[in-house]
Amino acid sequence: MQTPDPSEVRDLKKRLCQRRSRQTERQIVAAASDLFATKGYSSVTMQDIADAARIGKATLYYHTPSKEDLGLLVVDAHLDRFIEQAGELASADLSAADRLRSLVSALMGWLAAGRELVEFIMPERGNPPPKTMRRLKRFRSEYLDVLEAIVRDGVAAGEFRRDVDPDVAVRAVLGMILHFHILTIRFQEAYKIDDVRDQIADLALGGLLVRSEPR
Amino acid sequence: MQTPDPSEVRDLKKRLCQRRSRQTERQIVAAASDLFATKGYSSVTMQDIADAARIGKATLYYHTPSKEDLGLLVVDAHLDRFIEQAGELASADLSAADRLRSLVSALMGWLAAGRELVEFIMPERGNPPPKTMRRLKRFRSEYLDVLEAIVRDGVAAGEFRRDVDPDVAVRAVLGMILHFHILTIRFQEAYKIDDVRDQIADLALGGLLVRSEPR
Numbered sequence: 001m002q003t004p005d006p007s008e009v010r011d012l013k014k015r016l017c018q019r020r021s022r023q024t025e026r027q028i029v030a031a032a033s034d035l036f037a038t039k040g041y042s043s044v045t046m047q048d049i050a051d052a053a054r055i056g057k058a059t060l061y062y063h064t065p066s067k068e069d070l071g072l073l074v075v076d077a078h079l080d081r082f083i084e085q086a087g088e089l090a091s092a093d094l095s096a097a098d099r100l101r102s103l104v105s106a107l108m109g110w111l112a113a114g115r116e117l118v119e120f121i122m123p124e125r126g127n128p129p130p131k132t133m134r135r136l137k138r139f140r141s142e143y144l145d146v147l148e149a150i151v152r153d154g155v156a157a158g159e160f161r162r163d164v165d166p167d168v169a170v171r172a173v174l175g176m177i178l179h180f181h182i183l184t185i186r187f188q189e190a191y192k193i194d195d196v197r198d199q200i201a202d203l204a205l206g207g208l209l210v211r212s213e214p215r
Numbered sequence: 216m217q218t219p220d221p222s223e224v225r226d227l228k229k230r231l232c233q234r235r236s237r238q239t240e241r242q243i244v245a246a247a248s249d250l251f252a253t254k255g256y257s258s259v260t261m262q263d264i265a266d267a268a269r270i271g272k273a274t275l276y277y278h279t280p281s282k283e284d285l286g287l288l289v290v291d292a293h294l295d296r297f298i299e300q301a302g303e304l305a306s307a308d309l310s311a312a313d314r315l316r317s318l319v320s321a322l323m324g325w326l327a328a329g330r331e332l333v334e335f336i337m338p339e340r341g342n343p344p345p346k347t348m349r350r351l352k353r354f355r356s357e358y359l360d361v362l363e364a365i366v367r368d369g370v371a372a373g374e375f376r377r378d379v380d381p382d383v384a385v386r387a388v389l390g391m392i393l394h395f396h397i398l399t400i401r402f403q404e405a406y407k408i409d410d411v412r413d414q415i416a417d418l419a420l421g422g423l424l425v426r427s428e429p430r
Binding site for chain 2: 161164165168171173176178179182191204206
């Protein structure tokens with residue numbers, strides 16, 4: 001048997017250690033995520049999170065310096081998962097229209113379900129702090145990229161109007177979706193997401209006119 | 216000749232006085248409006264406004280107790296004018312589609328042109344104060360009413376899809392419009408209104424699909 005090279009052993013130990021560290025981080029994020037969702041961000045303490053993740057408070061603080069940072073880790077995890085899901089929907093073997101419809105529906109559902117989380121990154125009051133704003137921008141741009149690719153597909157396939165500017169179209173669609181979210185939080189107009197998601201998708205896709213307008 | 220009834224004389228005097236007062240108020244609002252638009256709300260003083268309206272500062276303060284109140288009077292005047300204009304566009308002798316198109320275009324143009332004013336009632340940062348919020352809600356609901364009447368017309372005339380919920384549709388359209396406004400102020404994506412207003416109207420009207428989707 002060959003004696004292992006000492007540098008290889010160091011590497012292996014390092015990788016094992018990093019893996020354990022990542023696993024602890026995942027445990028922390030999962031615990032925090034559950035607690036924020038059930039008890040609300042503001043009423044959860046760092047001790048609650050350490051207990052739920054079955055680690056000591058020192059370990060918790062080693063991984064994340066503050067509750068705010070942990071909040072951002074949770075946000076990142078949710079956004080990553082949503083974008084991943086959106087990517088899967090976008091690459092399904094369906095028409096561009098059906099894929100767009102499922103992406104509209106996914107975002108509306110996500111905004112409605114992740115209310116607590118959404119308010120963490122899109123606070124109703126005031127401007128979010130720069131760190132949060134960066135996430136918001138990243139998420140927005142990733143979602144728009146996925147939508148835009150579908151619209152380009154649809155145009156290329158002759159499914160969507162050739163004179164559509166995909167860049168403008170996807171922003172208009174996002175605007176419709178976000179407005180309904182805002183309606184429920186700022187204007188207290190209580191739309192049920194399930195009642196409007198199909199209609200929003202119809203409007204985004206088919207527009208209002210039955211027959212094409214004379215130009 | 217009949218001796219005038221003393222109470223009639225009092226009434227006449229009162230009406231004359233109210234008329235003069237309204238005229239002074241219009242002068243003040245016009246002067247403030249010009250100054251806010253050219254120099255910006257924050258750098259205009261009450262003295263500037265009194266000078267421009269050719270009245271004394273005491274008269275100015277008699278009509279309006281603070282610059283903030285005056286700001287709201289200016290906002291009211293602009294909103295009233297816009298809603299009046301929207302009402303005219305809405306009752307023009309045109310198809311519902313063309314009327315909707317002109318209303319979308321009007322709001323986008325108004326948002327772009329009245330930037331200073333718009334930021335006064337829709338501040339980028341923070342929640343607007345209750346007085347401002349009331350205006351915003353009134354304006355929003357009046358604009359939506361005008362849009363909604365057109366959509367109902369269009370549905371009744373068989374021009375728009377029968378399965379459209381006008382209430383949801385007009386909010387979706389407003390969402391598209393507002394999102395483009397927000398894009399230019401919060402995300403610094405510099406769209407030129409004239410480049411996008413037709414596209415937004417096309418999307419609101421015709422949607423993305425050339426052919427109708429199978430259901």
